[in-house]
Amino acid sequence: MFRYILKRLLLMIPVILVTSLVIYFAMSLTGGDPAIYLAPENASDAQIQQIRVDLGLTESFPIRYLKYMAGMFRGNMGTSYVTKRDVFNTFMTRLPNTLQLAGASVLIATLIAIPLGIYTAIHQNTWKDTAGMIFALFGVSMPNFWLGLMLIILFSLKLGWLPSGGKTGLLSLVLPAMTVGLGLAALITRTTRSSMLDVIREDYIRTARAKGCSEKRVIRKHAMGNALIPIITVIGMQLSNVLTGSVLAETVFSWPGIGRLIFDSISKRDTPMVTGSIILCSVLMVAINLLVDVIYAFFDPRIKAQFMRKV
């Protein structure tokens, strides 16, 4: 197992290198001249040129790139044009906020969706199933930023129960997390339901019943164990959507996360910040993918065996 993880970590490196190269290259084409941004007012051309030399901007592209990547490992990815603050630090300070939002969203989503999905599968073709499916269908069809606006109108403006923006404590996490979480819940409900329906038809469920297992046990032990596998896969695939969902939620609720950071930087053409955050973001996503795959292997012994053997 460890060898598998190590192998995956090693594989991460080329992916990150390629992604960062592409982004760095693209940004350098459009980025504007950092020296001009960083120079004090009234600086002479010679001074600006000196800044360029100091920053290493006069060197060739490959060297700049390598130095940049080396810098990443030391936590130095440049300075923001706008805030004049360190890119790496800014990203890292805001990362936990997004992780909290994402974590709370996934939590809400699974707590709602998995029981609901199982329930509708067991009661297939009754009104309970139809009701659950209609909820899920609406949830999947609405843009989550609009849901956020609706939640604000209802819970902040009309009822006044919850704050409408900013990070001001635990309560302020509720609406943003619901914005991302409910849409995710709708999707996971559908997946859970269809996964359960597939599993219930399998022959080994019939074997379990023929052994004398109660229906409860059949669902709990035999069906769930197998149904969870594709569900976890879907949740894993959705994690990057949770991130983008966070971007939208952060915008609607002025939540200080990295999604908002990337967007603000883009609109302000803050190249170092954009470059740095997108690269760090991709590192994050690759790491999360690895985590999900490892969890997945835990649940499905066939995959575990494959992993063990592959290395």
Place this chain on the structure above:
Amino acid sequence: MVDISINSISGEQELKSRSLGQETLRRLLKNKGAIIGMLFLLILIIAAVLSGFIYDYDTDVISQNIGERLQWPSRAHIFGTDELGRDIFIRILYGARYSLTIGSGSVLIGLIVGVIFGSIAGFYGGMVDQVIMRTNDILYAVPNIMIAVVIVSLLGTSTFNLLLALCVSASSSFVRIARASVMTIRGQEYIESAYAMGLPTWKIILKHVIPNSLSPIIVQVTLLIGTTIISASSLSFLGIGVPSPAPEWGAMLSAGRSQIRNASYICVIPGLAIMFTVLALNLLGDGLRDALDPKLKK
């Protein structure tokens, strides 16, 4: 083995055969949700097309009329007016044109591109397969909004760039589907018999591979158009999609945010438009999925 099943074989030929298309259509029409979806989409498309003829873009859609700003829905303005006095109903209808064209356009182009690459990967295997799939993995893994962000920051905000970004994302799911279908079918016996009969490769692809890959692709297209419409509106909401003053539904929501306290209807109505459109597409897509492979449902 002393098998008596020979008797069953002689008897199995009398099953009624209907063409695949007829069967699918029959099943689809039985699905109430799918019919509702289709009707809604039909009405929306007609409205979108007609609005181009009835309303003039400059005078009706984008011209400002400050005197009439922020009026709640009334008989004069069915959906009210926005912060610049423009009639929201007209803008919603016109906005349908953006959503529908961007949604279906990017998906269909993505489909063609994706199927080409996916089929090549699946059919030839080996190095070709690896290169295509690794690249595709990256595109598939990165959410389409992020891809759009990158493209827009490189090329600027415009409808065309939005389309481009969405095409790139859309193609990545089709590459996978096409490749999987090609690989499954490649291994099946009736393809081997086609080879054995001497059919040339391109004919095999046309007559055997494509018809069988069609089902998952049709479903995916329908559902993906819905997701793409949501993505397009999200990007416009964030300001990097269709540039203002175009009446794109997401952009309308973004503008309406500042008025959320006193004119909340501006934040509600365009979102409802998006939701019902995507809902209709999802109903249709689900219906198609059930109709094309009833085994999945039962």
Place this chain on the structure above:
Amino acid sequence: MADEKMDYMLEVKDLKVQYNTDAGIVYAVNGLDLCITSKKTLGLVGETGAGKTTTALSILNLVPNPPGKITSGEIFLAGKSVLGMNINELEKMRGNEVAMIFQDPMTALNPVMTVGDQIAESIMLHNKVSETESMSRAKEMLRLVGIDEGRIHDYPHQFSGGMRQRVVIAIALACHPKFLIADEPTTALDVTIQAQVLELIKQLIAKSDMSVLLITHDLGVVAEICDEVAVMYSGRIVEKGTADDVFNHILHVYTEGLFNSLPNLRKRGEELRPIKGMMPNPMEKIVGCSFAPRCPYATKRCLSEIPALRKMSDTHFVACHAYDDKTFTLKGNING
């Protein structure tokens, strides 16, 4: 048909089962009568579509409830009415007094549970034993079916088809059931493996006191293992007797046709002789004898009246109106 003095493990009376599908009602079992004497093995023979698996599932009341429905009939297991049992009694009986083996070993086992756990589950469901105890019993069962004990913590995907079927058998026999239903247990296996698994089943039956219902479409298997044979056609039993009765003193035209259709290895150049015509469409309700359209001896009465099983000897029964005439015999002319 059941004799009051005999000790019957299974009695099925006039069983009717149908499936309500989107495309229409499928009449799978249409008035089936069956009985199996204690400690005997009955082979239920019939072509695909005759309703054999549905019959087997009905015995455990496991017919999937939508869309299947037992519309009438009675089923008695060791005297107790199965259809009258509530869910608790059914669950107690399944896997414990009655066990079932299914046809496809590749899908019959839960892929995410070890084989040891799956066997032990059976034991723990019906016996108050500790986990360790049930695991050691599970190991015994593995030994019994010829699998190395050390594999108890392996997963199903690590076994071949034949070995998986052995595991299925181990699970079925774990609680020493009095009655075993085996639904085509070797059909899905390779021919060489079939012989092995069949041999295993034969030994296990001999070692125990179980009554067995063996469903198959392979007459060779029947000849090897079964004491009694029942021939099923279109949801009903058309002939029943001891193996000797049915193999050597054939009474029903259909049975004759089945035996005739077997290729004769000694006369290899001969054409195959399947029975003319087809089994009726199970979605149509049948009036009269279901075989009549294909039967050279059919009369008007056959088309309107369903023949009941008629006693021709102590052990041999046949459902055919032709035997009203006491001198009637089959003339070997089933295909005209």
